[in-house]
Amino acid sequence: MRVTQHPILGDLEDEKKVTFYYNGQPMEGIEGEPIAAALMNAGIRVFRTTAKRHEPRGIFCAIGRCTDCMMVVDGIPNTRTCVTTLKEGMRVEKQEGLERIRTGEEYK
């Protein structure tokens, strides 16, 4: 959920909205914010599953250290979504285990 009003920081100013795709579904985010923030705003908390036990993982450190938030972004797996900024048209997918670099037609 977006914090639009804040007693110290004031109102959220007009930010540039972009559309990105989460598992193919169009979603709205703010240009330049971390991908993870846009997903969290949309209520998505499971970012990937582990390779061996297929356990869900989500944001833990939010500063690019723990790698729990890795997803497949524009075909590139293991992208740290907490330190990768959101751009118009970005394709963000939940990562299942290790995954491979996606090079299919849709990523040309």
Add this chain to the structure above:
Amino acid sequence: MKELTADVAIVGAGSAGLCAAYQAATAGADVLVIDENKRPGGQLFKQIHKFFGSKEHQAGTRGYVIGEQLLQKVEESGARVMLDSLVYGLLPDKSMGVISNGVNYSVKAKKIIIAAGAKENYMAFPGSTLPGVMGAGAAQTMVNVNRVLPGQKILMVGSGNVGLIVSYQLMQAGAEVVGIVEGAPRIGGYGVHAGKIRRAGVPIYVGHTIKRVFGKEEVEGVEIAALDEKWNMIPGTEKAFEVDTVCLAVGLNPMTELVWMVGCEFDFIPQFGGHVPLHDANMETTVKGVYVAGDVTGVEEASSAMEEGNMAGVAAVEALGYLTREEAQKKKDEIRSRLDTLRSGVFGEGRRKNKEKQIADMETYKEQYKEAADHE
């Protein structure tokens, strides 16, 4: 591989690194600051509370305002700041491997200042890996920098200043904090922060720990339990809360990877977050020409990180001849006196003793090294 050179290269554009850059660049040195983040300022911009300390430390000014002022000063100082650039290696000849936008750089500098900061500690319990369990600092970044609430109903683990301040800031942004859990028999942070939490009606469960977090795909609830004097859970004391988020404010540890890599000697000081590099009063490590500043030398807070950065910056450019011994001494005396003020009082005394030990161990190391060299 492209080559870059500088008099002083600084790793980290946070509180410590920016102060070091300001000091070194205003003395006339060619300064290059490298940071892996897209914005400078480190963790200052998520600190929306008023800082403590004395007037010299801008007590009463909010962290992000201090950050903005510092950035302005560094910009005017002429220091170059390279963002979105990762330092992945540091060798004893003071050359660094840096990758920036897919391009590899070799950075060679006469002096290196490592101000890499710290990262949050983890805590293991059943369910601790479920999405919705996160660092308190992570939640703080989300809410204050990215303006997104990490959850609606939150339980905080840890009542140090981070736990108390972040709980309050989550409430300021509209979340409900159901309680703060503290393993120790008393609250860890400042009374003034705890008072704000209590006035807001949030219970602080001292002598309690988290027993488990439950939920299928993400956090749905949490169970806490009281601890006996040996820190074992007391059966029958469990309390359950329906929450969607659990924040861990259980300390930080220094990000010392580059410091190890370059071959520095270390101390082990649990109160500083574990292994911390030996350094002298000038912040120079056991590897000549490599300095450290801020949380990487032992976890304290932003004000002392800034002063250590000032110290390292002054010392590095003094060694390069940009300041005379007298000029540098005057600056260092002032910085030292401000650091002493920060490391005093009920909360600062322990940190002062630890820092004295760290510097004393450095002296011992130097003597031993000298003896060994004499025998060769």
